[in-house]
Amino acid sequence: MSSPIAPPVRALELLGSYEAGWSLPQPFYVDDEFYALDVEHVLVPSWLFVTHDCEVPNPGDWVRIDLFEDSIIVVRGNDGEVRSFFNTCRHRGSIVCLDQAGHSRKLVCPYHKWTYNLDGSFAGARYLPDDFEAELFGLSPVHCETIGGYVFVCLADDAPDISAFAGAAEPFLAPHGLQDVKVAHTETIIEHANWKLVMENNRECYHCGHAHPELMQTIDEFDGPGSSRHNDKFLAILEKKLTGWNSDGIVHEQTTEGGLEWRLVRIPFTNDGVAMTIDGLPASNKILGTLRESQRDLGSVRMLHFPNTWNHVQSDHVVSFSLLPLGADETKLTTRWLVHRDAVQGVDYDLDHLTKVWVATNGQDRILVENNHRGIGSRGYRPGPYAPGIETGTADFTSWYTTMLHKGLTG
Numbered sequence: 129m130s131s132p133i134a135p136p137v138r139a140l141e142l143l144g145s146y147e148a149g150w151s152l153p154q155p156f157y158v159d160d161e162f163y164a165l166d167v168e169h170v171l172v173p174s175w176l177f178v179t180h181d182c183e184v185p186n187p188g189d190w191v192r193i194d195l196f197e198d199s200i201i202v203v204r205g206n207d208g209e210v211r212s213f214f215n216t217c218r219h220r221g222s223i224v225c226l227d228q229a230g231h232s233r234k235l236v237c238p239y240h241k242w243t244y245n246l247d248g249s250f251a252g253a254r255y256l257p258d259d260f261e262a263e264l265f266g267l268s269p270v271h272c273e274t275i276g277g278y279v280f281v282c283l284a285d286d287a288p289d290i291s292a293f294a295g296a297a298e299p300f301l302a303p304h305g306l307q308d309v310k311v312a313h314t315e316t317i318i319e320h321a322n323w324k325l326v327m328e329n330n331r332e333c334y335h336c337g338h339a340h341p342e343l344m345q346t347i348d349e350f351d352g353p354g355s356s357r358h359n360d361k362f363l364a365i366l367e368k369k370l371t372g373w374n375s376d377g378i379v380h381e382q383t384t385e386g387g388l389e390w391r392l393v394r395i396p397f398t399n400d401g402v403a404m405t406i407d408g409l410p411a412s413n414k415i416l417g418t419l420r421e422s423q424r425d426l427g428s429v430r431m432l433h434f435p436n437t438w439n440h441v442q443s444d445h446v447v448s449f450s451l452l453p454l455g456a457d458e459t460k461l462t463t464r465w466l467v468h469r470d471a472v473q474g475v476d477y478d479l480d481h482l483t484k485v486w487v488a489t490n491g492q493d494r495i496l497v498e499n500n501h502r503g504i505g506s507r508g509y510r511p512g513p514y515a516p517g518i519e520t521g522t523a524d525f526t527s528w529y530t531t532m533l534h535k536g537l538t539g
């Protein structure tokens with residue numbers, strides 16, 4: 129039964145008494161009206177990672193992405209630029225691109241065949257008056273930025289400035305040559321859990337030791353940036369790797385200018401691993417970008433950008449994650465494995481070796497967050513405290529979220 133108090137008022141009341149470092153009150157995770165507040169005040173005003181530019185490699189290539197009540201397309205124009213538009217016809221509003229991906233010289237609405245150029249401008253239609261002002265009827269643009277091969281979009285009228293993130297990401301990603309990669313595999317899973325629980329779960333490794341045997345082959349549960357609990361073994365690995373990286377000019381130091389919203393840091397693997405595989409061995413023979421064979425041992429660039437992406441950019445492959453909320457209790461998580469575009473499956477890489485760790489880890493995490501969501505729906509749920517030193521990233525996320533929502537509700 130919904131409350132007689134308006135959702136924005138209830139949300140502000142709960143935010144007023146929310147104690148940082150604790151999980152959120154129940155409605156933030158399960159209430160449809162609170163989810164609508166998330167969409168309006170947190171998700172729409174944010175930059176969202178939706179695809180890689182290598183998924184639209186040629187002019188005329190496009191992908192469709194459905195976000196909340198919107199559908200958008202990301203398309204590469206004849207000038208090579210990647211742009212995004214609302215996938216809504218300027219005639220009477222039909223969806224223009226019905227498939228999930230395609231290649232077209234022009235974008236043609238299936239309803240009455242209004243036609244658009246790849247840059248979104250109106251290209252033609254039948255039976256229009258002589259004084260039809262074509263320049264007023266281009267597809268509505270969506271803010272779109274390509275950063276090191278990652279395509280971010282923002283649905284808001286006024287997008288926040290993303291230039292500081294772009295500037296910080298560039299030196300981390302440049303040696304990995306993400307302009308010369310391809311998607312070797314994509315996994316899309318629907319998690320029956322609120323999107324914030326998917327992100328909260330990703331931000332901590334409190335559960336890793338007992339839940340993720342595959343992942344723990346190459347990472348340490350206390351290897352998070354700034355962790356106060358680094359053990360001696362990990363500190364020794366860190367010291368050795370940083371010396372090599374520094375002499376090679378490999379960027380690794382954790383960024384700070386992104387505040388709670390984003391950060392980049394390079395972290396070494398444990399157990400002498402050079403890639404996030406089950407045995408720590410390279411997943412692909414073809415090293416990425418400008419790297420040399422002697423530079424296989426680069427750990428991973430952990431690139432985080434709230435609210436929807438975390439990444440492991442490695443010397444021979446990349447694992448990217450794009451979280452897209454579908455409702456209060458449903459979240460789509462798309463994982464992509466990228467390798468050098470010249471790498472040949474079965475010759476340079478084995479798909480099972482490449483994907484095994486994160487296919488297993490995603491499956492384990494899905495069960496954890498679905499159980500978390502199920503338990504939060506109970507009358508017995510009360511917010512609980514995040515553990516100091518190991519759930520810091522989770523506390524950071526909920527602090528970012530509550531600040532963003534408060535700002536949106538009071539702005």
Ligand code: FES
Pocket residue numbers: 217218219220221222237238239240241242
């Ligand atoms: S709605 Fe697209 S052509 Fe009519």
Ligand SMILES: [Fe+2]
Pocket residue numbers: 329330335336339340493
């Ligand atoms: Fe996990």
